[in-house]
Amino acid sequence: MDQVNIAINLYSALICLILLFSMWLNGSTKEKSDRFFMGMCLFNIGMILGDIPAWAFEGHAQVWYPAALKIGSAVFWSSSAPLLLMLTGYILEYLPIWRNPRRILWRVACTLAAVYLLCSILSYWNGMFFTIGDGNTYQRGDWYWLSQLISFFFFGLDTTLILICWKEIRKRDALIISSYVLLAAVALLIQIFNYGIALINTGTAISILIIYINIQSQRELRMEQQKKELTEAQIGIMLSQIQPHFLYNTLTTIRQLCELNPRDAKDAISDFSRFLRANMDSLTNKAPIPFEQELTHVRHYLNLEQRRFGQRLHVVYEITARDFFIPPLTLQPIAENAVRHGILRRENGGTVTIRSEETELSYVVVVLDDGVGFSHIPAETDQGHIGIANVRKRLLTLCGGTLEFFSAPEKGSTVVMTIPKGGKDHEISDCR
Known part of the structure; x- marks a missing residue:
């Protein structure tokens, strides 16, 4: 099962890496939503790279395996908070939300992500979210529930935003945005109760892939609309002359x-x-x-x-x-x-x-x-x-x-x- 989890993680990382380079090579950094998307790819890769040592080294008695497992776990947890923040930021930019409410919600999200990130870093020493026990085994810490509570708060916030703007956006867009949150939330929920299956990274990677497909299709539509507007502008100028x-x-x-x-x-x-x-x-x-x-x-x-x-x-x-x-x-x-x-x-x-x-x-x-x-x-x-x-x-x-x-x-x-x-x-x- 460990080999299957490693393979799933590597494929998920490859998908995110390809999407990240595709956005970068296309120069897609002008809009905030594009930058948030690239952040999602980057931090999901961080989670995956941090997760692989858990499946590769756990339970093995090499001298340096405990350190590798502990460092990998710290990287995994430290990437989780920024990933959730990037997803929320993307949704805030995508949906037609007024500037002041958007600013307030973004500050709330940043505060929660900062708390999550600080606790993740401290867990390397105090074991709040995770510990490495005897026999080089990964164990959930006493405050593990707090990390999951913050994660589901983010998912709840994202879902609430989608529902508020449901009537103001196309149903197709609303369903696609909902799938971003749903896949990640379901994968996290399954992994909470079934530790041993690498679903959270895979679910997130699929969500990111759906986002990418949506971004590209929207961009193509904008290109076609832009071409049409340019043609109409040319006709208007010509007629004016x-x-x-x-x-x-x-x-x-x-x-x-x-x-x-x-x-x-x-x-x-x-x-x-x-x-x-x-x-x-x-x-x-x-x-x-x-x-x-x-x-x-x-x-x-x-x-x-x-x-x-x-x-x-x-x-x-x-x-x-x-x-x-x-x-x-x-x-x-x-x-x-x-x-x-x-x-x-x-x-x-x-x-x-x-x-x-x-x-x-x-x-x-x-x-x-x-x-x-x-x-x-x-x-x-x-x-x-x-x-x-x-x-x-x-x-x-x-x-x-x-x-x-x-x-x-x-x-x-x-x-x-x-x-x-x-x-x-x-x-x-x-x-x-």
Whole structure:
């Protein structure tokens, strides 16, 4: 039976080790729930490694076996409290619980875990939870009941949280979360009354595996939803650039140029057709594109606006960095905002400056104007400020980049886009 228990423990440890490395290699440390999950894997491995000496060395009369058994038992007990705390932390993060109650419950859980951990460490010397008796045998201590009472308090707390939030989460999620607690609690209950069967570590490992499957499925769902939102954002940006008034004004300008300056009319038609083509291409191109390509698209747009408004609109290009990637239709809507809501609201017009530069850690793209400016930052949902929310979201998702907006009355506005070098590991793509 000892060999069976050792084999079960090793398989359980292998499962947790694989899941731990999988989460680590995927960079899944951003969310607290992911970190709690990795903690569960780590401390369950600690319990397993501490439990193996009990089955391998107990009852054998080698000189160093009692020390190995005692140290292993101390490791087992010392890992139990953090494991229970990680499980409760994961559930607190997963369920829709208000911040203040979550904070209070977390403090209660931390206090109980600290008491459990302290008693586990002291048991190495005073035998509260376990002792190593004559003949190198493992025995439960006089205060063993306290450890189990704290464990079931944790399980009761977790169950109560699930029941409180039962109506606010999907039944599938509620059942999966319940299985985490149920498997570990049942395994512990069986092992209390049937010492000699290594169930607690196996039950916990299965619970962790179920958590992992749920995390991965939820992550895949988020990826699909994110892709859908990005596609909708691209369509929204594209449509915002070819609104009827823009089409009408551009065609009117071209018609006038046909009579006054056919050569300029020809160039305007070329700019307009390439502008429309780039917008249409963006619907099927989700990946970042070379900055030079996006800059060319912006030039087509600004050329059209300069032909329409003449001396009221000046454009300055200060391009010192070109060799990087940027999401399509990222720069153009920012330039359009500068023209429509900055320059053209001044009677005498003004200048739009587009600047790119390279720093040690990132590429920076700046769009600034000397237009009317704003006394407060416009809301991203304001229809007059198209694309800002979408651009910020797509920069973050596709490149790990950021967008900052600065403005002051009569001093103009500045938009700064920062794209980190090397690309972060993102779920969809990155700007490399």
